[in-house]
Amino acid sequence: MTKVAVIYGGMSSEREVALMSGETVIQGLKEAGYNVVSLDLVITESLVPWLQAEKPDLVFPVLHGGMGEDGTLQAVLQWHGFPFTGSGVIGSAVALDKYRSKQIFRAAGLPTADFNIVKSAEQARQLEGQLHYPVFVKPANEGSSIGISRVNSKSEFLPAIELAMEYDKEVLVETFIDGPEYTVGIVGDELMPVVSMKSQTEFYDYEAKYISDDTEYNIPSGLSDEKEAYVQSIAKQAFEALNCSGWGRVDLMMNSKGEVFILEVNTIPGMTSHSLVPMSARAKGWSLAQLMKRIVDTV
Template identity: 45%
Template sequence: MSSAAPTVAELGKVAVLMGGWAAERDVSLKSGAAVLAALQRRGVAVEAVDVGRDILDRLREGGFDRAFIALHGRGGEDGVIQGALDLLQLPYTGSGVLGSAIGMDKVRTKQIWQAMGIPTPGHAVIRRGPLDLADLAAHVGLPMAIKPAREGSTIGISRVDRQEEVAEACAAGFRHDDVLLAERWIQGEEYTVAVLNGRVLPMIRIEPAADFYDYAAKYHSNETQYHCPCGLAPEREQALGELALQAFEAVGATGWGRVDLMIDADGEAWLLEVNTIPGMTDHSLVPMAAAAAGIDFDELVWQILLGSLEGAR
């Protein structure tokens, strides 16, 4: 990327990709609408594109110069649309195929983190078929979380406190994926670290009104509290930010995104997952972190879009 700030004209016509066919379609439409409005206020030539199975034809015919990906979940956050855009030689925001695919797969993410010594809760992989409930409970420990390996926004997640609850939790998870992750439940405080073009933004501490930060708490509840400053000592926050950035880059993620983590009662940090295309709604965390860093929503969207320039990924 050149040192001179690019002009709106140099960015050309931008497609904001939103919607799609994943379970997070509704959230994606809200994110896309917010991004679209921000780019319009900047004077960018921009068009909303609700992504369907005909997306390649629509992008070929649309005369677009680049894409802002506001898709969440499968088909948009897992490397599929990124591969299609690479095929079309159409620059886009966020992570490439590899980082998107790995970041979407919680099992692969944890395997990489474990190999690198990055702290993440103990886990087991569950596939369809006979399941030894006692062995699973003994291996992972109770309580545990059971969740789809390749979904976002806590879709399909269950907290399991007793061995007898495992089967029901697996049934709920299998409605969304053929592979599940059973993960040791970390009791403590939840934090998130936003990353923007190699920069770590101020950490946010999440205080849900319910037992844990589920889909309803993320997108519908007005009782969830977000604390930024997060309350940690500055040197502790800096160290955790550096760890989160290392974890983000370890899976091949680039541009912008978010890393979620827990801090247990003993003060130990445990990284949970990477989100390579976080929400951009009025309940979303990256805009909150950006605001705490003095970056308003329109500037945040602009900086993410600049990541689509050649050589930025």
């Protein structure tokens, strides 16, 4: 019986989500017949001794944000010779960094919204009068929509920058895209069905993702077969451009002209009851146990 060590929780701002995701993964792996051991990771020196004592066949990280999804944990696992699910060090580090991701998308000829990076209050003051509002302001290295604001006017800009800087020293300022949001899950060579989301909040924020029962999820997405295939293709190209592997999720938006823009790549997507990869797996006819087995088989 394959022994899988699930490392979850952690101490990033996304800890609560990672705890919920971890419980889902543990349940699914057990249902799939794996021997599961788990560790709620609080960054201490106990991780490597724990793994050396448990001797798992592979590790399944379920951590969101810094110190788990940013390549740090992946580097430790790789250094000590523990196989693990998901992207390696480079893919994990680059994908969490929205600013560098967008630079790579641009270099690869992939569509992404125009953007600026802000690293200081002085830069923010210089930029605020040059923007065409609305814009999105977001920490460059966070997930789960934490610290993100939709800024509708100049007067809202500096407070939004201050909020984002509570989470990261680099802040991304992104052109607002007026249209629906889509996501594509990827497991190995499989592209999952496109999911469209419509929230009752101003945008698809933390509450809409993890708390609200009012968010609308549509599978089928409502796109034509041709457009759905195009969105999946763009998602795959984005995933590969960042050197991601194993499994993940790509988020995109479409403007009123029907143009598709890549938002970001998630290398350890949420796995809660509201999460999109389990949702698209169910639409594909996979149970939670089958989804877990397919992810494990990518290692």
